Every structure is written in C-alpha cells, then in structure tokens.
Amino acid sequence: MRLDRTHMGWMLGSVFYTAAATVVYVVYSITTPGGPKGDTWVGLAYGLIGFFLILFAGLLGARKKIVLARVGSLSWWMRGHLWLGMLSLPMILFHAAFAFGGPLTTVLMTLLFIIVISGIAGALLQHAIPGVMTAQVTEETTVEQIDRMFANLRREAFEVVWTACGDAPEADGERDAIKELIGDAPKKPKPANVIKFGEAEGQDQLQRFYRNTILPYLRKPRVIGSALASSTGATLTFDTVVVGLDPKLHEAVSCLAEICDETRQKVRQMHLHNILHGWLLLHIPLSMALMVLMVVHAVMALYY
Amino acid sequence: MAKDVAADQPREKLDIRPGDAEMPFAQLTRIGVFAGLSKKAESKLKGKGGDRAVVLRRFRKGDIICRQGDPGWTAFYILRTDDLLNLCAAKFEAATAADESLVTAAPELAALDPLVKRERAEELEQSSDAELICQLQASADRPDPAEVEALRDKMLAEQAAASADVKLGEIDPSFVGLGADAKRARANDVEAEKPELADLLRRSADGMDHRAKALVSLTIHRKGEEAPPSGGTVARLMRGFFRSRKARVAKSTGPRFIPIDGPVDLNYEDPIARLYEGELFGEMSCINYFPRSATVRAAQDCYMIEMLRNVLETLLDNETFKAEMDRVYRERVLANHLRSIPLFADAPDDVLEKLRTQVDLVTKQPGEVIFDEGEPSDSVYVIRIGTVKVYRKAAGGERVLAYRSRGEMIGEMGLIDGEPRNATCAAYEHPRGEKKARSGTPAAYSARIELVRIGVDLFKEICRDYPQFKQQVESVARERADEDTLRDEKITAHYSGRVDALGLMQGQKLMLIDLERCTRCDECVRACVDTHDDGVTRLLREGPRFGKFLIPATCRQCLDPVCMIGCPVGSIHKGATGDIVIEDWCIGCSICAQQCPYEAITMQDVAGKKAVVCDQCSSTNDGVPSCVYACPHDAAIRTDAATFFSEHLTVK
Numbered sequence: 001m002r003l004d005r006t007h008m009g010w011m012l013g014s015v016f017y018t019a020a021a022t023v024v025y026v027v028y029s030i031t032t033p034g035g036p037k038g039d040t041w042v043g044l045a046y047g048l049i050g051f052f053l054i055l056f057a058g059l060l061g062a063r064k065k066i067v068l069a070r071v072g073s074l075s076w077w078m079r080g081h082l083w084l085g086m087l088s089l090p091m092i093l094f095h096a097a098f099a100f101g102g103p104l105t106t107v108l109m110t111l112l113f114i115i116v117i118s119g120i121a122g123a124l125l126q127h128a129i130p131g132v133m134t135a136q137v138t139e140e141t142t143v144e145q146i147d148r149m150f151a152n153l154r155r156e157a158f159e160v161v162w163t164a165c166g167d168a169p170e171a172d173g174e175r176d177a178i179k180e181l182i183g184d185a186p187k188k189p190k191p192a193n194v195i196k197f198g199e200a201e202g203q204d205q206l207q208r209f210y211r212n213t214i215l216p217y218l219r220k221p222r223v224i225g226s227a228l229a230s231s232t233g234a235t236l237t238f239d240t241v242v243v244g245l246d247p248k249l250h251e252a253v254s255c256l257a258e259i260c261d262e263t264r265q266k267v268r269q270m271h272l273h274n275i276l277h278g279w280l281l282l283h284i285p286l287s288m289a290l291m292v293l294m295v296v297h298a299v300m301a302l303y304y
Numbered sequence: 305m306a307k308d309v310a311a312d313q314p315r316e317k318l319d320i321r322p323g324d325a326e327m328p329f330a331q332l333t334r335i336g337v338f339a340g341l342s343k344k345a346e347s348k349l350k351g352k353g354g355d356r357a358v359v360l361r362r363f364r365k366g367d368i369i370c371r372q373g374d375p376g377w378t379a380f381y382i383l384r385t386d387d388l389l390n391l392c393a394a395k396f397e398a399a400t401a402a403d404e405s406l407v408t409a410a411p412e413l414a415a416l417d418p419l420v421k422r423e424r425a426e427e428l429e430q431s432s433d434a435e436l437i438c439q440l441q442a443s444a445d446r447p448d449p450a451e452v453e454a455l456r457d458k459m460l461a462e463q464a465a466a467s468a469d470v471k472l473g474e475i476d477p478s479f480v481g482l483g484a485d486a487k488r489a490r491a492n493d494v495e496a497e498k499p500e501l502a503d504l505l506r507r508s509a510d511g512m513d514h515r516a517k518a519l520v521s522l523t524i525h526r527k528g529e530e531a532p533p534s535g536g537t538v539a540r541l542m543r544g545f546f547r548s549r550k551a552r553v554a555k556s557t558g559p560r561f562i563p564i565d566g567p568v569d570l571n572y573e574d575p576i577a578r579l580y581e582g583e584l585f586g587e588m589s590c591i592n593y594f595p596r597s598a599t600v601r602a603a604q605d606c607y608m609i610e611m612l613r614n615v616l617e618t619l620l621d622n623e624t625f626k627a628e629m630d631r632v633y634r635e636r637v638l639a640n641h642l643r644s645i646p647l648f649a650d651a652p653d654d655v656l657e658k659l660r661t662q663v664d665l666v667t668k669q670p671g672e673v674i675f676d677e678g679e680p681s682d683s684v685y686v687i688r689i690g691t692v693k694v695y696r697k698a699a700g701g702e703r704v705l706a707y708r709s710r711g712e713m714i715g716e717m718g719l720i721d722g723e724p725r726n727a728t729c730a731a732y733e734h735p736r737g738e739k740k741a742r743s744g745t746p747a748a749y750s751a752r753i754e755l756v757r758i759g760v761d762l763f764k765e766i767c768r769d770y771p772q773f774k775q776q777v778e779s780v781a782r783e784r785a786d787e788d789t790l791r792d793e794k795i796t797a798h799y800s801g802r803v804d805a806l807g808l809m810q811g812q813k814l815m816l817i818d819l820e821r822c823t824r825c826d827e828c829v830r831a832c833v834d835t836h837d838d839g840v841t842r843l844l845r846e847g848p849r850f851g852k853f854l855i856p857a858t859c860r861q862c863l864d865p866v867c868m869i870g871c872p873v874g875s876i877h878k879g880a881t882g883d884i885v886i887e888d889w890c891i892g893c894s895i896c897a898q899q900c901p902y903e904a905i906t907m908q909d910v911a912g913k914k915a916v917v918c919d920q921c922s923s924t925n926d927g928v929p930s931c932v933y934a935c936p937h938d939a940a941i942r943t944d945a946a947t948f949f950s951e952h953l954t955v956k
Contacts, residue, residue: 001937002821067831067930074827078936126823126937134819134852142845143824276823 001078003127010083018090021046025094036097039301043095050091051294054112057085058291061284082123089116104297111290115283122279129276137269139262146266151181153266154218157259161210163189164252166197169207171215200246206253209241214256221263222270228260229267317356318378318610325360325445327609331398332358334390335609336582337381337625345618358611360391363518363602372523373891373913376589376596379616381609382517384581385459388607392447392455399446402439410436418444458514465511468504475501478657483578484512516578517606520585522562522570522598522873523912524889561640562889563710563874565589565597567632569640575889578603583632588689590616594872595893630665633688638663638756641686645713647776655770664757674714674729674755681718681725682760690753691732691869704864707732710874719763720777732869803949806848807901811860811945812882813920815931816853817845821939831934835921838910842918843931858931859884859904859918860945867896867905867917876915881927883920890914 025046029036037043060081063074092112100106133140141149155178161169168175168186179185197203217226227233238257242250320326329346332338360383363369370376383391406414413424425440472479482490491505561569566585568577579585579600588594590613611619619625638660642648648656665688668674674685677696685692691709695702705727708714718725731753767774803809817828824845832843844857861882868876868884875887876896886896886905892913897905908916920942921929932940 001823006938064827064830064934064936067834067934070924070926070928070933073928074934074936075938130822130824130939131820133824138849142826273824277825 001075001082001123001126002130003123007079007083010079014083014087017087021049021090021094029097036094038095038097038101043097046091046095047298050088050095051298053084053088053091054290054294057081057088058287082119085119086116088112104293104300108290108293108297111286111293115286115290118279118283118286122283125276125279129272133269133272133276137265137272139265140269141266143270143273146270148182149266150218150221150263151178153259153263154178154215155182155184155186157210157214157218157256158186159189160252160255160259161207162186163193164195164200164249165203165207166194166199169210171211174215195248200248202245202249205241206245206249210256213237214260217260218263221267229264231261231264234260234264318359318612320356320359321361323362326356327358327360331391331394334394335387336384336390337619337622337628340624341618341622358609358615361608361610363606363608365602365604367602369518369600369602369608370586370589370596372521372596372599373893374596375593376586377593378610378612379584379586379590380600381584381611381619382579382581383607383609385455385462389452389455389459392452395442395445395447396452398442399444402442405439406443409439413440414443418446462511462514465507465514468507468511472504472508475504477661478653479505479508484509484516487512512578512580515580515582516603517581517608518579518600519603520564520566520568520570520577520579520598520600522564522575522889522891524562524572524575561643562887565594565872566600567629568636570598572889581606582628584629587616588872592870592872594870594895595891597872597891626667633665634660637688641688641710641756645686647713647716647773651766651770651773655766655773658766659758659762662762664759666755666757668731668753668755670731670753672731672753674731674753675725677725677728679725681715681723684716684719684758684763685714685729686756686758687712687714688754688756692729692753692755693732694727694729696727702728707865707868709868709871716777719760802850803945806850806855807860807862808850808855808945808949810862810864811943812863813859813861813929813942814945814948815843815856815858815860815929816850816941816943816948817856818852818939818941819849819854820852821937822854822935823937823939825936827934827936828931828940831930832918835924835930838908838916840906840908840910840916842906842916857903859920860902861920867900869899870895876917879919879922881920881922883922884917885919885922886915886917 024042025036028042032040032042038047057080060077063071063077089112092109096105096109100109154174158169158171158174158178168188175185195203213226213228217228221229223229227237234257238253238260242253245253333341361380369380403414413421416424421440421444425437425444428437428440479487479490487505487509491502491509494505495502562572562575563569565588566579567583568579570577575598585600586596589596590611639656642651642656642659648659663686666685674692675681675683687708687710689710691707692712692714693704694706694708694714695704697703708729714729715725717723767777808814826845829841829843829845832841833839836842842858845854847855847857849855861884865878865884868878872893872895873889873891875890877885877887879885892907892915894907894915896915896917897903897907905915905917907913910916918929921927921931924930924933929942932942
C-alpha cells in the first residue's frame with residue numbers, strides 16, 4: 001500500500017491516541033503504589049483496547065472474503081489494519097508494563113513484536129516495490145502464467161532457430177518437452193520464411209549457440225550463473241555471437257535476444273513478486289497464532 | 305464428439321436428403337410467393353448452386369429443422385397447402401408429359417412401375433442420356449392421387465377457417481392478433497350469450513392449429529441456474545445472502561419479448577411459439593450468416609423450402625412476397641414490438657390497435673440514410689429488422705451516438721420537442737469483405753433494414769387520446785437531452801494520439817490500475833469472481849499500459865458500443881445504468897466477442913457456451929464495482945476517460 005497523504009488522518013489519529021495513552025500511563029504508573037501491572041483496572045483496560053485493536057487488524061482477512069457486503073472499502077480496512085495494528089503495540093506494552101512476564105506472555109510479546117515489525121516491513125515493501133516492478137518489468141503478466149510464458153518463449157526460440165537454420169534444432173528432446181508443457185509442439189515455419197541450411201554463413205554457429213547457451217538458460221531461467229541472466233551479460237554475449245554471422249541471421253539473433261530479455265523480465269517479476277508477498281508467509285501464520293494465544297492468555301488470566 | 309468443421313461454413317449448394325426434392329424453376333414459380341418472378345430471375349435464382357440453391361424439404365413431426373446457436377446460412381419458407389397442391393399439379397403435368405415422351409422414346413420403360421422407373425433412372429445415371437433419365441424421374445414422381453385428395457380436403461377446411469377469420473376481423477379487429485388458445489378461451493366466455501361468435505372463434509382456432517407447422521423455441525439459461533458457486537464457505541454464504549436481492553433486480557428489469565430470426569418474438573417467461581404455413585424464418589442467418597437464433601421443430605408433417613441467400617434476395621425483391629411478409633409482421637409481431645418500447649409499455653390496447661393498423665412499413669438499403677440531421681421531424685420509427693446507426697457530424701467525420709436494433713425506437717426526440725432532427729440515422733453497413741482473423745468466419749454482412757414508421761399526425765393523435773403517453777414522452781425528452789449534453793461535454797475533451805490508439809476515450813467507465821500502487825494481489829479479480837454467481841471473472845489483469853496505468857481487459861462501457869452490432873437474438877444491450885448487459889438467452893455465437901476491439905467479452909462455458917461481459921456490478925447496492933471496492937491499495941479505479949484524461953493530460 002502506498003504510504004501517502006491519504007494516510008494522514010489515520011497517522012495523526014494513531015499518534016494522538018498513542019500520546020494520550022502514554023500520558024495516562026505515566027500518570028497511572030506514578031500514582032499506583034507498587035507500579036503499573038496488567039491486572040489492575042487501568043492495566044486491563046489497556047489490554048482490552050490492545051486486544052480489540054489486534055482483533056480489528058485480524059478481521060482484514062475475513063473482510064476480504066465477503067466482497068458483496070458493503071461494510072467499508074477494503075482500502076479503508078487496510079489503512080485501519082496498518083495503523084491500528086501498530087497502535088496495538090504501545091497498548092499491549094502499557095498493559096504489560098513493559099515486562100515480558102511468564103512463558104506464555106513472553107511468547108505473546110515476541111509474536112507481537114515480530115508481527116508488527118514484519119507488518120511495517122511489508123508496508124514499506126508494498127510502498128516501494130510496485131513502482132520498481134512497473135519500471136523494470138515492462139512485459140508483465142499475471143504471476144500464475146509465468147511458467148507457461150517460459151514454455152511459450154522456449155517454443156518461440158525453437159521456431160526462430162528452425163527458421164534461421166533450415167532444420168529443426170537438434171536439442172535433446174526440446175520439441176517433446178515443449179509439447180508436454182504447453183500441449184502444442186513448435187510449428188514448422190512457412191517455407192517462404194526459411195533460410196535453407198547452407199544458404200547463410202554461421203548457421204552451424206547459431207545452432208550451437210542456441211543449444212549450448214540459450215537453451216540451458218531458457219530451461220532454467222531462475223538459476224543464477226548463465227551469462228544471459230543479466231542484461232549486461234546478455235548484451236555482451238549477443239554482440240559477440242553476431243560477429244561473423246551472415247547478415248541474414250542477424251534478425252534471428254535479435255529475436256533470440258528479445259526472447260531472453262523477456263525471460264529475464266519474467267524472472268525479475270517473480271523475484272519482485274516474492275519479495276512483495278513473501279513476508280506474508282511470516283506475518284499471517286504468526287498473527288493467527290497470536291490471536292489464539294491471546295484468547296488463551298485472557299482466559300487463563302481471568303480464571304486464575 | 306468431433307464437430308464437422310465443413311458443416312459450419314456456408315456452402316454453394318444445398319444437399320438433398322431422403323424425402324427432399326430439387327425445385328426446378330418451372331415448379332418453383334407454382335408456389336404463391338415465387339409467382340410473378342420473371343424468366344430473368346431464373347439465372348439469379350440458380351446462382352452458383354444451380355437447381356440446388358433451393359430445395360423442397362419434407363419434415364416429419366418432431367424433426368429438428370434448425371437448432372439454436374448452430375451456424376446458419378439458409379432461410380426456410382413453410383409451404384401452404386395450396387402451394388403443395390400447385391406443386392402436385394406441376395408434378396402431375398410433368399409426369400404426363402414424360403410418359404408421353406417415354407411411349408415414343410422407350411416404350412418398354414413407359415409401362416413400368418414408378419419404383420422400377422426410379423431404379424432404372426439410377427442405373428442410367430452414368431450414361432449420357434440425361435433426357436431419358438429426367439423423363440424416368442418425372443414419370444416416377446407422379447403424385448399419389450390419395451395424397452392429393454387429402455391435401456384438397458385440408459385446403460377446403462383451411463378455407464372455411466379463413467372465412468371465419470375474415471368474419472371475426474369484421475366483428476372485432478382485436479380478434480385477429482389472438483392465438484388459438486386465447487380464441488378458445490374467448491369462445492368459452494361468450495358461449496352463452498353469442499353462440500355464433502363462439503363457433504367462429506373455435507373454427508378460427510382449429511384453422512390455426514392446422515396451419516401451425518413448426519414450433520420455435522429458445523433455451524434460456526436463467527439467472528440462478530448457472531454453474532455451482534465457487535469460492536470458500538464464507539464467500540458462498542455471503543453470496544447466497546446477497547443473491548436474492550440480485551435476483552429481484554434482474555427479474556424486475558427483465559424483458560417481455562425476445563426478438564428472434566423469424567416472424568414472431570418469443571415471450572421471455574414461456575419462450576415457445578408457433579410458426580404457420582406461409583411464413584419465413586432464418587432470414588438474418590441467411591443474409592448475415594448469423595447463428596440460428598432459436599430451435600425450430602416440426603409440429604406436424606410438413607414441407608418447407610430451404611433456400612440460399614441469392615434465392616432469398618430475389619424473393620425479398622418480389623412485391624407479392626414482401627406484401628405477405630408485411631401482413632404477417634403487422635398481425636403477429638408489431639404489437640409486441642410497440643409494447644416492448646417503454647413509451648408504449650402501458651398504452652391501452654386500443655392505442656396499440658390503432659398503431660398496428662395505421663403505421664407504414666418501410667425498407668431501407670444498407671447505408672441508406674433514414675433521416676438526416678437538421679431535417680424537419682415528421683415521424684418516429686421502430687426497427688423491425690436490422691441495425692441502425694445513430695450519429696452526428698463532427699469535426700473530421702462523424703461521431704456515433706448509438707446503435708439501435710430490432711424493437712427499438714428512433715427519431716422520437718424531434719417529434720417530442722418539435723425541433724428538427726438532432727442526429728442522422730442510417731441503415732448500418734459493415735465494411736464488406738473483411739474477415740475476422742480470430743474466428744476465420746466471415747464478418748457479418750450488411751442487409752436491408754425494415755422499419756415501422758409512425759407519422760407525425762398519428763403520433764399527435766395518440767398524444768391527444770392518451771395523456772399518459774404525452775407525459776412519458778416529455779420525461780424521455782428530458783432524459784435524452786441530459787444525455788446529449790453530457791456526451792457533448794465528453795466530445796470536447798482533448799487527448800493525445802496514444803490515448804486514441806488505445807481507444808481510451810471510448811471508456812465511459814474505463815478501468816485503470818495504478819501500477820505504482822498495485823501490489824498484484826489479485827483481490828480485484830477474486831472480487832469479480834465472487835460477485836458473479838457463475839464464478840467467472842470479467843476482469844483480466846493484463847493489457848496495455850498507459851504511463852503508470854494498466855488498462856486491463858474488461859468492459860470500458862464504450863461511447864461507440866460496437867459489441868452490440870449484429871446480435872442475432874438481441875441479447876446484448878445497455879442496462880439501466882449504461883452498463884453492457886448480456887441476457888440469459890445468449891446463444892453463444894461469439895459475434896459480440898469478435899466485435900469488441902478490447903477483448904472485454906469472453907466466451908465461457910456457463911450452463912452452455914455464453915458470452916460474458918463486465919456488468920459494472922450494476923446489481924450492487926451502491927453501484928461501485930466490486931473490483932474497485934475490493935482493492936486494498938486504491939489502485940483500481942473506474943473513471944470516465946474524457947474527464948479523467950482532460951484533467952490529467954497536458955494538452956499539446
């Protein structure tokens with residue numbers, strides 16, 4: 001979520017309530033004999049407020065499931081999640097009087113810290129990464145389609161080499177692999193477009209380049225190590241290969257360079273996507289655990 | 305089952321199935337509606353298909369004549385009993401002449417049994433003696449006298465029923481438009497007081513039953529009957545809760561009649577109707593290669609003429625035929641068309657009756673202007689067949705305001721406010737010869753437009769007789785004037801070449817995703833899926849970029865909604881809030897999907913193949929589309945492109 005002026009109201013509200021809660025806490029800690037504790041009325045009030053703030057933050061997930069209910073837009077809930085979730089931390093700290101307490105409360109406090117920190121990190125990532133992705137990945141697709149796109153690009157590369165060299169490239173079962181991946185084998189190029197084998201100098205070299213450099217990269221584009229995995233490396237590689245090739249083959253090399261570039265973009269998109277959403281793998285399960293343990297803590301505290 | 309691809313393509317000649325017969329020109333002209341065709345028309349009638357451009361088909365009771373959604377390129381004319389008698393007479397004459405020739409040419413064959421003659425004709429198929437083969441076939445085709453006698457009896461019964469119809473029309477013209485069941489019900493009502501009238505009504509109803517040769521029906525995948533809902537338990541529960549309200553909305557705005565490619569419109573609640581002898585159906589399929597708009601099944605054993613486009617065109621130029629079709633339309637469909645226009649929805653029966661009998665039926669050729677901007681307003685039109693383009697002259701060409709099709713009204717504004725025409729209306733003409741690369745099928749070709757013209761005097765008379773009508777007219781005038789003002793404001797917005805290239809200015813509710821805000825969480829797509837009972841998304845988060853915005857593939861509610869052109873069953877139209885609506889009687893022909901330049905309409909398997917388009921979540925409480933409402937990052941917006949870009953773009 002972009003952190004911009006639209007958050008101003010929420011931010012000021014959070015700051016105000018934190019300040020107010022701090023003032024109350026200071027007065028409460030000075031005036032309470034034996035110091036502040038969680039089981040006093042004021043301490044319990046902080047705990048209750050913190051509990052409801054966390055509960056509200058947790059309801060974001062449920063809100064997403066009920067699209068048809070017009071109970072506030074999801075962006076409103078998201079802002080609430082962000083700011084009230086953060087506000088819950090000082091409330092809980094005031095509730096606990098800055099002490100970790102027993103084993104259960106220690107776990108709860110640790111969880112809360114991790115969740116808030118991961119949430120802040122996530123918010124910052126979601127503020128910054130979309131812009132980076134937009135700038136760096138011009139050929140974006142939905143992430144679920146990326147593996148299929150990789151297979152399509154492999155097919156395109158196969159067909160480009162086939163057209164440029166007159167024969168289907170000898171590439172260790174590549175044709176079958178493509179057919180298995182996308183259910184459609186590379187198509188035989190139109191005879192009018194094909195450069196027959198022997199018509200252009202360097203067709204052998206192009207086939208070798210495809211087999212030894214391009215294909216391994218296209219097959220495992222996420223593996224680091226290929227010269228084609230970086231933009232600079234790819235430019236150097238293609239500039240080197242094109243030297244000595246018949247000008248008739250230059251278009252094919254250019255096409256292959258574009259295919260590799262698109263593949264690189266897809267890999268980049270996946271990386272950025274993982275960064276953008278990866279933190280949720282930590283944030284969501286821990287949040288759920290926190291909610292459960294919070295209830296356990298409340299029951300135990302009230303019972304005993 | 306593998307589909308026969310070749311069967312989907314128009315052919316140059318029709319096939320002959322068992323029980324069918326070719327129709328030589330001499331026999332064809334014995335049929336009433338073909339009578340009066342000049343010899344000159346013969347070559348045009350044959351076309352590339354030779355004698356096989358028109359075929360006499362025999363259907364048994366229950367046979368499917370054509371099926372809803374199937375490709376179609378022929379029209380059918382249901383033969384009358386007197387046509388059949390004439391054909392029998394022609395065959396009888398041909399058989400007599402053939403017998404006389406055979407006695408001279410091949411006396412040993414003349415006395416043979418008809419079946420044997422047919423076998424011999426088949427044996428001689430490879431020989432060069434074509435004349436002998438023809439003589440043998442003609443002789444073998446001699447009609448069965450018993451069959452001819454039965455036809456003659458049937459015709460007498462029909463004549464009696466026809467005389468009852470005439471008398472009924474004289475007693476009360478409103479009886480003419482009633483169906484057989486309604487006539488019987490009326491007969492029961494008046495039995496005690498007017499036994500003679502009851503008898504007439506019953507005879508007329510019986511005659512209708514005799515003349516009803518086919519049943520035309522439409523399968524409607526009504527809302528709520530779609531695929532099982534998708535999503536999690538909570539989502540399903542919530543959908544169930546909100547569905548009842550959506551269903552109410554859908555029901556209240558539902559249409560009364562569905563236009564089909566035939567001489568009758570179908571009632572939405574009971575989409576089945578009768579086709580009578582002497583009627584033509586499949587005209588739009590034949591002319592435009594539209595898929596069949598409904599399923600037609602033989603209600604009793606009957607004969608039909610199936611014809612290719614060249615034959616139909618010849619027929620439509622024939623005055624006798626045209627007059628007959630106009631009569632049928634006036635009797636069976638016109639009242640429904642008028643009733644489905646909001647202005648006439650609550651009009652009393654006598655007003656509709658007056659209109660039905662006094663309006664003019666007019667025909668316009670493709671591209672022909674119906675009326676021009678600035679002309680004095682002297683009439684309103686209801687579209688009977690075809691598509692009309694409504695446009696205004698603008699700098700650098702024309703600006704399309706709307707496309708109107710069967711059952712809609714044009715030209716009422718001028719009569720309402722007494723001003724000259726404020727737009728030009730022309731019979732819509734597709735660019736000829738273009739092929740759609742995606743489908744490989746021919747683009748829809750233009751065809752003539754048929755209109756119902758209500759003259760200014762008649763219009764004023766109705767306003768005088770029916771005050772409520774006048775009030776409605778004034779209300780419509782105000783709405784249209786507001787729409788026009790809004791549209792004119794939009795037209796003045798400035799835009800760059802890229803905006804134009806992407807067609808962004810078309811968008812009245814263009815969806816934009818701010819990519820610097822969007823975290824690619826796909827909540828918008830999930831919201832779309834959850835909002836619709838069929839579990840199909842109307843939004844694909846893919847498309848071209850414009851600056852930091854993604855233009856996803858979803859309906860943008862175009863100013864020029866070309867997707868609406870050519871729907872064979874009129875199931876695509878604008879909803880109450882301007883959203884594009886595809887009704888549940890869509891036959892899945894994909895013409896709208898092919899016409900949409902932005903790939904916003906997709907074909908989905910939703911209780912049968914059906915076109916699916918974004919409805920802007922028009923059934924939600926606040927009118928905010930779910931995709932926008934569900935975006936947690938305020939990245940998705942729906943906006944009027946003209947306003948948005950005039951505010952955000954620097955004018956150069």
